[in-house]
Amino acid sequence: MNKLGRGQRDKVQQFMLITGASEKVAIQVLKASDWQFEGAFDIFYSHPHLKSVADTRHIEELYNRYKDPYADMILADGITLLCNDIQVDPQDIVMLVISWHMKAATMCEFSKQEFVGGLQSMGIDSLEKFRERIPFLRAELRDELKFREIYNFAFGWAKEKGQKSLALDTAIGMWQLLFAEKQWPLEDHWCQFLQARHNKAISRDTWSQLLEFSRTIDPGLINYDPEGAWPYLIDEFVEYLNENGKGKTSEWNYTK
Amino acid sequence: MNQREIIDFHEGWKFMQNGITKLKSILEGAAETHFTSEEHIMLYTTIYNMCTQKPPHDYSQQLYDKYKESFHEYITSSVLPSLKERHDEFMLRELVRRWQNHQVMARWLSRFFFYLDRYFISRRSLPPLMEVGLTCFRELVYQEVKVKVRDAVISLIDREREGEQIDRALLKNVLDIFVEIGNGLMDFYEKDFEDAMLKDTGAYYSRKASNWIVDDSCPDYMLKAENCLRREKERVSHYLHSSSETKLLEKVQHELLFVYATQLLEKEQSGCHALLMDEKVEDLSRMYRLFSKISGGLEPVSNTFKQHVTAEGSALVKQAEDAVSQKKTDKKDVVGVQEQVFVRKVIDLHDKFMAYVNNCFLNHTLFHKALKDAFEVFCNKGVAGSSNAELLATFCDNILKKGGSEKLSDEAIEETLEKVVKLLAYIGDKDLFAEFYRKKLARRLLFNKSANDDHERSILTKLKQQCGGQFTSKMEGMVTDLTLARENQTHFEEYLNNNPTANPGIDLTVTVLTTGFWPSYKSFDLNLPVEMVKCIEVFKEFYETKTKHRKLTWIYSFGTCNVNGKFESKTIELVVTTHQAAALLLFNTSNRLSYQEIMAQLNLSDEDVVRLLHSLSCAKYKILNKEPSTKVISPNDVFEFNGKFTDKMRHIKIHLPPGDEKKKVIEDVDKDRRYAIDASIIRIMKSRKVLGYQQLVSECVEQLSRMFKPDVKAIKKRIEDLITRDYLERDKDNANLFKYLA
Numbered sequence: 001m002n003k004l005g006r007g008q009r010d011k012v013q014q015f016m017l018i019t020g021a022s023e024k025v026a027i028q029v030l031k032a033s034d035w036q037f038e039g040a041f042d043i044f045y046s047h048p049h050l051k052s053v054a055d056t057r058h059i060e061e062l063y064n065r066y067k068d069p070y071a072d073m074i075l076a077d078g079i080t081l082l083c084n085d086i087q088v089d090p091q092d093i094v095m096l097v098i099s100w101h102m103k104a105a106t107m108c109e110f111s112k113q114e115f116v117g118g119l120q121s122m123g124i125d126s127l128e129k130f131r132e133r134i135p136f137l138r139a140e141l142r143d144e145l146k147f148r149e150i151y152n153f154a155f156g157w158a159k160e161k162g163q164k165s166l167a168l169d170t171a172i173g174m175w176q177l178l179f180a181e182k183q184w185p186l187e188d189h190w191c192q193f194l195q196a197r198h199n200k201a202i203s204r205d206t207w208s209q210l211l212e213f214s215r216t217i218d219p220g221l222i223n224y225d226p227e228g229a230w231p232y233l234i235d236e237f238v239e240y241l242n243e244n245g246k247g248k249t250s251e252w253n254y255t256k
Numbered sequence: 257m258n259q260r261e262i263i264d265f266h267e268g269w270k271f272m273q274n275g276i277t278k279l280k281s282i283l284e285g286a287a288e289t290h291f292t293s294e295e296h297i298m299l300y301t302t303i304y305n306m307c308t309q310k311p312p313h314d315y316s317q318q319l320y321d322k323y324k325e326s327f328h329e330y331i332t333s334s335v336l337p338s339l340k341e342r343h344d345e346f347m348l349r350e351l352v353r354r355w356q357n358h359q360v361m362a363r364w365l366s367r368f369f370f371y372l373d374r375y376f377i378s379r380r381s382l383p384p385l386m387e388v389g390l391t392c393f394r395e396l397v398y399q400e401v402k403v404k405v406r407d408a409v410i411s412l413i414d415r416e417r418e419g420e421q422i423d424r425a426l427l428k429n430v431l432d433i434f435v436e437i438g439n440g441l442m443d444f445y446e447k448d449f450e451d452a453m454l455k456d457t458g459a460y461y462s463r464k465a466s467n468w469i470v471d472d473s474c475p476d477y478m479l480k481a482e483n484c485l486r487r488e489k490e491r492v493s494h495y496l497h498s499s500s501e502t503k504l505l506e507k508v509q510h511e512l513l514f515v516y517a518t519q520l521l522e523k524e525q526s527g528c529h530a531l532l533m534d535e536k537v538e539d540l541s542r543m544y545r546l547f548s549k550i551s552g553g554l555e556p557v558s559n560t561f562k563q564h565v566t567a568e569g570s571a572l573v574k575q576a577e578d579a580v581s582q583k584k585t586d587k588k589d590v591v592g593v594q595e596q597v598f599v600r601k602v603i604d605l606h607d608k609f610m611a612y613v614n615n616c617f618l619n620h621t622l623f624h625k626a627l628k629d630a631f632e633v634f635c636n637k638g639v640a641g642s643s644n645a646e647l648l649a650t651f652c653d654n655i656l657k658k659g660g661s662e663k664l665s666d667e668a669i670e671e672t673l674e675k676v677v678k679l680l681a682y683i684g685d686k687d688l689f690a691e692f693y694r695k696k697l698a699r700r701l702l703f704n705k706s707a708n709d710d711h712e713r714s715i716l717t718k719l720k721q722q723c724g725g726q727f728t729s730k731m732e733g734m735v736t737d738l739t740l741a742r743e744n745q746t747h748f749e750e751y752l753n754n755n756p757t758a759n760p761g762i763d764l765t766v767t768v769l770t771t772g773f774w775p776s777y778k779s780f781d782l783n784l785p786v787e788m789v790k791c792i793e794v795f796k797e798f799y800e801t802k803t804k805h806r807k808l809t810w811i812y813s814f815g816t817c818n819v820n821g822k823f824e825s826k827t828i829e830l831v832v833t834t835h836q837a838a839a840l841l842l843f844n845t846s847n848r849l850s851y852q853e854i855m856a857q858l859n860l861s862d863e864d865v866v867r868l869l870h871s872l873s874c875a876k877y878k879i880l881n882k883e884p885s886t887k888v889i890s891p892n893d894v895f896e897f898n899g900k901f902t903d904k905m906r907h908i909k910i911h912l913p914p915g916d917e918k919k920k921v922i923e924d925v926d927k928d929r930r931y932a933i934d935a936s937i938i939r940i941m942k943s944r945k946v947l948g949y950q951q952l953v954s955e956c957v958e959q960l961s962r963m964f965k966p967d968v969k970a971i972k973k974r975i976e977d978l979i980t981r982d983y984l985e986r987d988k989d990n991a992n993l994f995k996y997l998a
Contacts, residue, residue, distance in 0.1 A: 164980055205979045205986065212991055229949030229992040232972045 008035060018132050019044055020123050041136055045123070058125040059116050067112070074110040086130050093177050097137045100153045107157050141181045148211060151178055155207045165201035168194060175210075184214040186241075193240045198233065206231045260305065262313050268306045269322060272368070275299045276326055279364055283357045284334070291364075299368040307371050316376040323369050323385065327392035330361070339401055344408050345423070351405060352429045354397070362389030387439065394437050394444075402448045405430060409449070410456050413491070417460065428495035435497055442499060450500055454507050457488075461511035469516050473526035475539040478546055481512045485546075505549075514550045521556050528560040540616040554622050561617075562626035565609050569634035572601050580640040598639055599651040603675045606631065631682040645685045646918065649692035652676055656712060657705045669711055677718040684965040686723060687928065691921050694731055695775050699914065701738050702767065702814045724962070733773030741767040744802075751798045758798070760791040768799070768808070776924065782812045782834070783859045785841040812838075813864075821879065825902040830879065831909040835860065835868050840879065843897040851893045862891075863915060869895065871912045877903065879910065929964060933974045936960055941984060941996040949975075949992045 004012065008030070015026040015037070021044060033039030066078035074082070083090045102118025104110055110118075124130045140146045158174050159166040166174075172191045179187045190210075194202075209231050217224050224230075224238055275295070282290065291299075306315045335354050342350045366373070366385040377384050383391065409430055416422045434445040461484070468477050488508050492501045513520070521528045531539050547553035576598035609627055617623040635644050655669055664672065683689060700706040712735065720728040745765055752758060784792065792810065799808060815834030819841075820827055832840065838858055842849060849857075855865045866889045873882040873895060881896045882889075936959045940952060947955075953971055960966050975994070978984045987993035 203976060203980050205976055209986075209991060227950065229972075229986075229994075231976055232969055235969070235972070 011035060011037070015040060015044075018129065018136075020125065020129060038139075055125040056116075056120070059119045062119070062125075062127070063112060063115050066115075072112055074115055076108050079108065079110070085127050086134065088134060091177075093141065093181060094134060094138050096154060096157070096177070097140055097150060099157055100150050101137075104157060106159075106161055147182065151211050152208050154178065155204055163201070165203050166207065167201055168199065171202040171207070179214070182214070185219045186214070189241060190237060193237050197236065197240060202233075203231070206233050209234060260309075262309055263302065263305050265306070265313075265315050265318060268302055268315070269319075271302055272299065272322075275368065276365070279361060280330060280334075283361060296367070300370060303369050304371045307376065316372060317380075319369065320372055320376065320382065323365060323372070324388055324392065326365065327361075327389055328396065331358075331392060331396045335397055336400065339397070343404075345412070345426070347401070348405065348408055348426055348430050351397075351401065351433070352426065355393070355429075355433050358389070358393050358397075362386055365389070390437070390439055398433070398437050398444075402444075406449050406452055410453055413453070414456070414460060416491075417487075424494045431495055431497060442497075445497060445499075450497075450503070453496075453500075454503055457504060458507050458511055461508055462515070465512050465516055469519055474520055474523045474528075474531070475526060475536065475542070477520060478539065478542050481546055482542060484508060484512060509546075509549050513546055513553065517547070517550065517553060518556065521560065528557055529564065532561065532564040537612070537616055540612070544617050544620070548620070554620065558617075558620075558622040558626040561612075561623060562630045565605075565627060565630035566633050568605060568609075569602070569630060570637070572598060572605065573634055573637050573639055576601075576639045595639055595642060595647050596651055596654060599647050599676075602635070602679065603672070606675065606679060628682065631679075632684070635679065635682040636684050642918070643685065643688060644683055645688035646692050646921075648676060648680060648683065649689055649696055652693060652715065653696040653700065656707060656715070657700050658707045659705075666708075666711075669708075670714060673711065673715045674718060677715065677722050680719070680722060685925075686727070687932075687963040688921070688925050690727060690731075690963075691775070691925050691928075692917075694734070695917055695921060697731055697734060698775055698814075701734060703816070727963075730773045733770060737769050737773060738767070741769070744768055747802070748795065748798055751801070752794075758794045760794045762787060762791055764791045764795065766795050771809075777811050777813065779809050779811055780813070780861070780864070781859055782838060783857060784812075785838055787841070788834075788838075821901070823901050824899045826906070828901075828903060828905070829907045830877075831907070833868075833912045835864065836872060836910060836912055839868055839872065843880070843895075848894060848896045851889070851891050851895070854895065865889075867915060868912060869893075871910055875911070877901070877908060877910055929966065929970070930974060932960060932963070933966055933971055934978065937971070937974060937978060938983060941994065944996070946987070946993060946995050949994065952994060 004027070011030055012023065012026045015021060015030060016023060019026070019041070021029070025044075029040045029044050033043055063074070066074045066082050068075040068078055079095075080090060083092075083095070088094055098118070099107065099110075101122050102110060102114040104114050104118075119125065119130075122133060124133055141150065154174050155166055158170050172194065175187065175191065184190075213230065213234055221238060221241065226235065226238070275291075278291070303319060306313075306319060309315070335358070339347060339350055339354065362385075366389070369385055373385050376382070409427060412422050412427060431445070431449065434449045435442065438444045464484075468480060472480065485505060485508055488504055489501065492498060492504060496504070523530070528540075528543065531543070543557060544554070547557055576594055579594040579597075580592075609630075613619065613623045613627055638644055639647065652673070655664070655672060680686060680689060697712075700712075706712055716728050716731055716735070719731075745767075748764075748766065752760075796808060799806075812834040817832055817834055817837035819830045819832060819837050821830050821840075830840075835858075839854060842854060842857055846853075851865070851869070854869070855862070858865065860868075869880070869882075869889050872878075873880040874887050874889070878898055879901055881898045883894045883896070933956065936956050937952065940955050940959070941947060952975070953968055956971055957966055957968075975984065979986070982997055984994050985997055987995055
C-alpha cells in the first residue's frame with residue numbers, strides 16, 4: 001500500500017468496500033487491470049478463489065429478514081422488502097440479473113439455497129454492498145455474451161412451473177423489458193404479430209432463436225433466408241411484415 | 257556343269273523393252289496378239305538370269321530402276337497428255353480407262369520382273385513392284401489431276417441432286433481410284449475428295465433449307481428432309497465409299513434440321529404444337545425420327561408435348577369445374593356424376609397420349625417423362641374442392657359396388673381398374689386416396705354392396721404391386737375380417753342352439769372387425785331399444801367364451817335392421833339402419849314425438865338426428881309425418897307415425913345417405929401424416945446424429961414421397977415439436993444444425 005499513489009490507494013479502498021476483497025487481492029487485481037474498475041471487477045468475479053468468503057453469517061441474517069413466515073423461502077412480500085432495501089423497483093430488469101446470479105428456478109420466489117448461494121457468488125454480505133453492486137449488475141446487460149445468457153435464462157425463470165412453454169402475455173412482457181436494454185426496432189411489430197396471429201404459448205426454441213433473429217437479421221429483412229432453419233413462427237412473422245409492406249424497404253430509422 | 261552365257265545389260269534390256277513395247281500397244285488398243293506363254297517365260301527368265309548372274313553382272317538394281325522408269329516414260333508420254341486434253345465427264349472416263357490400263361500394265365510387268373520381288377526388294381528394304389507402279393501413277397497422274405477430277409465429280413453429284421440422271425458406274429469407278437490410290441489408307445479419299453464433297457453438300461443443303469423453311473409447312477419440310485436423307489444414303493450405296501455415310505448424313509441433318517430446328521418446331525400453323533392439336537400422328541412420327549438424329553433435337557419436342565398434355569388435362573379440369581358449379585347447391589358436397597365423367601376422361605386422355613409415346617415417339621424416355629410430368633401437374637389440382645385422390649376413390653367405388661353407375665363387362669372392369677391404378681402413380685397424396693378408398697371399401701363390405709369379390713381382390717393386388725404391401729395391408733385385413741366374421745357367426749349360431757337360455761329374442765348377426773384395419777369411427781352411445789339390449793348382452797357372453805382379452809366396441813351406425821311396420825293397409829318389412837330402427841321403435845310407445853324428445857331419447861348428435869329423421873319423413877318413403885311438412889328438418893318439428901303409409905312392395909329399403917366423410921378423412925390423414933413425419937425425422941436423425949436443416953428436410957421429403965408430398969412448413973413444425981419433446985436440439989454455434997438426443 002505504501003508504494004501506491006493516493007489515487008490508487010483510494011481505488012483500493014473503494015474496491016475492498018464494494019467487493020469485500022482483502023487488500024492484497026484488491027491491489028493484485030487492480031494492478032492487473034491497469035487500475036481500471038471495470039476490468040478489475042471482471043477479473044475479480046471470474047476468479048472465485050480471489051473472493052474472500054463473504055461472511056455467511058451476515059448472509060443468513062439477511063435471508064431471515066426476507067424469508068416468509070410459513071415457508072423456508074423468500075416469497076413476494078420478502079422480495080418487495082428486499083427491493084425497498086436495495087432501492088430498486090421490483091419491475092426493474094436488474095432483478096432479472098440478480099435472479100440469474102442466484103440461478104433462481106422461477107420468478108417471484110427464492111429458495112434459501114438460491115439466495116444464499118447467489119449472494120455468496122456475488123460476494124455480497126451486506127445491504128450496503130448490495131446497493132453498491134447494483135450499477136455493476138446493470139452493466140452486465142451490455143455485455144453481449146452475458147445478455148444472451150440472461151435472456152435465455154429468463155425463459156425458464158418466467159414460465160410456470162411444470163409447463164414447457166411460456167405464456168404469451170408473460171413472454172411479451174419479458175421481451176419488452178429485455179429489449180428496452182437492447183433496442184430492437186421490430187419489437188413492437190413482433191408483439192403485435194403475436195397478439196394478432198398466434199395467441200398461443202411460446203416454445204423455448206422460438207424464444208432463443210428470436211434473440212439470434214434480432215441480432216443478425218436487419219430490420220429491412222434483406223438478409224433473411226426463407227429457406228433457413230428459423231422457427232416457423234419467425235417465418236410467419238416475416239410473412240406478416242411483408243404483407244403489411246414493412247419488409248425489404250430501406251426506409252428504416254433505427255438505432256443500432 | 258552348264259556354263260550359262262552372261263547376258264549383257266543392254267542386250268538384256270533391249271529384249272525386255274520389246275516386251276514392254278508390245279504390252280503398251282496392247283493397252284493402247286492396237287490389234288496385237290497377246291503374250292504367249294513362251295514369250296512370258298522368256299521375259300521372266302531374262303530377268304531371272306540378269307539377276308542371278310555373278311557380280312559385276314548382277315543387274316538387280318538397274319533392272320529395278322528401269323522398271324520404275326518404264327512407268328514414268330509411259331505415263332509422261334501417253335497418259336498425261338490424253339488426260340490433259342479432256343474435261344469434265346470425258347476426262348473422268350479417260351481417267352478410269354487409264355487407271356485400268358495402268359493396273360494391267362503393273363500386273364504384267366510385275367510378273368515379268370517377279371524375281372526382283374522375291375529377294376532383291378527385301379534385301380534392300382525397297383517397296384515391292386506393285387507398289388512402285390502404284391506410286392508412279394499416284395505421283396504423276398493422280399496428284400496432277402485430282403482437283404479437276406474432284407470438282408467434276410462433285411458437280412455431277414449436284415446435278416443428280418437436282419434430278420438429272422448421271423452415270424453412277426462411272427462415279428463409282430472414279431471414287432474407287434481415290435480409295436485404291438491409298439493402298440490401304442483412306443487418307444487420299446478423305447482429304448482429296450470427301451472433305452470437299454462434304455463442304456459442297458453442306459452449302460447445297462443450306463441453300464435449299466433457307467428456301468424451304470420460308471415456303472414450306474413443317475410437315476412438308478420434314479418430308480423433304482426425310483427424302484433428302486434417304487437419297488443421300490442411296491448415293492453412298494451407289495458410288496460413295498461406305499465410310500462417308502455417317503459424315504454425309506450428319507452434314508445433311510445439320511443443315512436441314514439442326515440449324516432450323518427451332519423455326520421448324522415453332523411454325524405457327526404447322527409446327528409441333530399445331531401437329532399435336534390436329535393429331536397428325538404420322539407427321540409427329542416423322543418428326544420424332546428426324547429430330548432424334550440431331551443432338552438435343554428431342555428436348556424441345558418433348559417439352560411441347562408436355563405442355564400440350566398439361567393444357568389438355570387442365571382443360572378437362574376446368575370443364576369439370578364448370579359443370580360442377582352449375583350443380584344444385586344442395587348436392588354440392590357430394591362427388592357426383594360430373595366428377596366421375598372427369599375421371600373417365602382423364603383415363604382416356606392418358607390412353608391417348610400413352611399411345612403417342614409408344615407409337616409416335618417409340619417409347620423414348622424423354623417422352624415418358626414428359627407425360628408423367630404433365631399428368632402430375634394437373635392430376636394434383638382437384639376439381640371443385642374435391643381432391644383427385646377422392647375422385648379416384650369414388651370412381652373405384654362406383655365400379656366395384658352393386659348398382660354402381662358404371663355398367664361394364666368383367667373384362668372392361670379389370671381394364672379400367674388397371675388404368676385407375678396407373679393414374680394413382682401421378683397423384684402426390686397417395687395416402688389420402690388410401691384413406692378414402694378404405695372408407696368406401698368399409699361401406700361396401702359392411703352393407704354388402706360389393707358387386708364382385710374377385711374384382712375387389714384384383715384391385716388390391718394391383719395396388720399392392722404399384723404402391724407396396726404396406727399400402728394395402730389394412731385393406732386386405734378388412735376383406736379377411738369379413739370371412740372370419742362369417743365363421744364367427746356360424747359359431748354364434750351353434751352357441752345359441754346349445755344354450756336355449758341365451759336367447760336374444762331377435763335374429764341377430766354380428767360382424768366382429770379388427771380395429772386396426774378399419775377406418776376409425778366415432779362410436780355413439782346410442783340408447784338402444786330394449787329389444788336390442790338383450791342381443792348385445794347375449795353376444796357379449798358368447799364372445800367371452802371365445803376370448804377373454806378383447807374389448808368389443810359397438811358401431812351401430814353400420815348396422816342394419818329389418819323392422820315390420822304394421823300400417824293400416826298392410827304390414828311392410830322395412831330395411832333400415834340401426835339408428836333408423838331405434839328412432840322408429842320410439843313410436844311404439846308414443847304416437848307423437850318432438851325433435852328434441854327424439855334426440856334426447858336416442859342420445860345422438862344433431863347432425864345424425866337430422867339426417868335420420870329426414871330419411872324417414874322427407875324422402876321417398878314417408879314412414880313418419882312431419883309438422884310442419886317442409887322439406888327441411890328443424891329443431892321445432894314434431895313427428896308422428898304415418899299409419900296410412902303404403903307401397904305396392906312388401907319389403908322396402910329406406911336409404912340413409914352417409915354423412916360428410918370428407919372432412920374426417922382429411923383430418924385423419926393429416927394426423928397420420930404428422931406421425932409419419934415425426935417417425936421419418938427421428939429415423940433420419942438417429943442414423944445421422946448431426947444434420948443440417950436443409951438436408952434433413954430434403955431427406956424427409958424423399959422418404960415420405962411414396963405416400964405423400966409433405967409440406968415443408970409441416971416438417972418444420974414437427975422438428976420444433978421434437979425439439980420441445982427433447983428428441984433433438986439445435987447446435988449451440990450453428991442454428992441451422994440439429995443434433996439427435998439419445
